[in-house]
C-alpha cells in the first residue's frame with residue numbers, strides 16, 4: 276500500500292539519521308542518558324533557548340499526556356475537529372471539554388470571539404498549529420490573545436506544533452515564551468524526519484513548567500537510538516531545503532489535481548496534508564483495492580464519513596492517487612471549488 280494516511284515526510288529519514296542509528300547500535304547494551312543532555316543541547320542551540328526550557332519525550336504524544344497529567348485541568352478547551360488524542364488525554368483526567376466547533380462552510384476556520392470565550396472558562400486550551408486534520412493555521416496574534424485571556428485566570432495554552440516544520444509561513448510563539456509562562460509549544464520530530472517507529476518529540480515552555488512535565492515522564496523515555504537520530508537530524512540543513520522544495524511543488528500539484536475531480540471539495544489548509552470532502556463514503560475501501568491507503572476522518576468528532584485526509588507524497592505517488600481517484604470519480608473540466 277502507498278500510505279497517504281500518515282503525514283510522514285516521504286524524503287526521510289535523512290541519510291545522517293540512518294548513519295547515526297547504525298553508529299549508535301552497539302550502545303543499546305547500555306542505558307541511554309536519562310536526561311538526553313546532548314539532544315537537548317542540540318535543540319537549545321538550534322532554537323536559541325535554554326536547555327531548561329526543553330523537555331523531550333518518546334514522541335509528541337507521550338508529552339501531550341504528561342502535560343495534561345502535570346496541569347490537571349478540570350476544563351479543557353479545544354477546537355473540533357482536531358487531533359483526537361487531545362480529547363482522549365482530557366477524558367483520562369475526567370476533565371470537562373468545551374469545544375469550539377468549526378464548520379465546513381467556513382473551511383473549518385474558527386471564530387476568534389468563540390475561541391476567547393472558551394479561553395475565559397478553560398484551565399487549559401489545546402490548539403493545533405497547524406490544526407490536524409484541516410491544516411488551518413490560526414493567526415499568531417489570536418494565539419497571543421488566547422494566552423493573555425488564559426493567563427488572567429491562571430489558565431494554560433498548549434500549542435501543538437507537531438507539523439510546524441512543514442509550514443514555512445508559520446510563526447510560532449517561540450520568541451515569546453519568556454513573556455508567556457503559561458504557554459507550552461509541543462513539537463514532533465517523527466513526522467518531519469520520518470521516524471514514527473523510532474519516536475521523538477519535545478515541549479518548549481517556561482523552566483518551572485518543564486520541570487513539572489518531566490516529573491510526569493517515565494525515566495529513559497527517549498531511547499539511545501532516538502537520541503542519536505534526533506541529534507543527527509537537527510544538523511541536516513540540506514534535508515530541510517529538499518523538504519521545502521518538495522512541498523512547494525507537490526502541495527499545489529495535489530491541490531490542483533484534487534480540485535479538477537468531480538464532486539470533491541478541498542479545504543486549503545497550510546500543512547503537508549489535505550482534507551477533502553466527497554460524496555463517496557467507501558472511497559477508502561475502493562482506493563485500498565488499488566493499493567492506496569487514505570485516512571477516513573469519520574472518527575473525528577465534527578466530521579462525517581464523507582471526509583478524508585491525505586498526506587502530500589512524492590510526485591509519482593501523488594500522480595497515482597489522482598489517477599485512481601479520477602478513475603473512481605470522473606474528471607471535470609474546471610476546478611470544483613465548492614462541494
Ligand SMILES: Cc1ncc(COP(=O)(O)O)c(C=O)c1O
Pocket residue numbers: 333334335336337358403407435437462463464465466471474475476
Ligand atoms: C497533531 C498531532 N500532534 C501530535 C501527534 C503525535 O506525534 P508523535 O508521533 O511525535 O507522537 C500527532 C500524530 O499523529 C498529531 O497528528
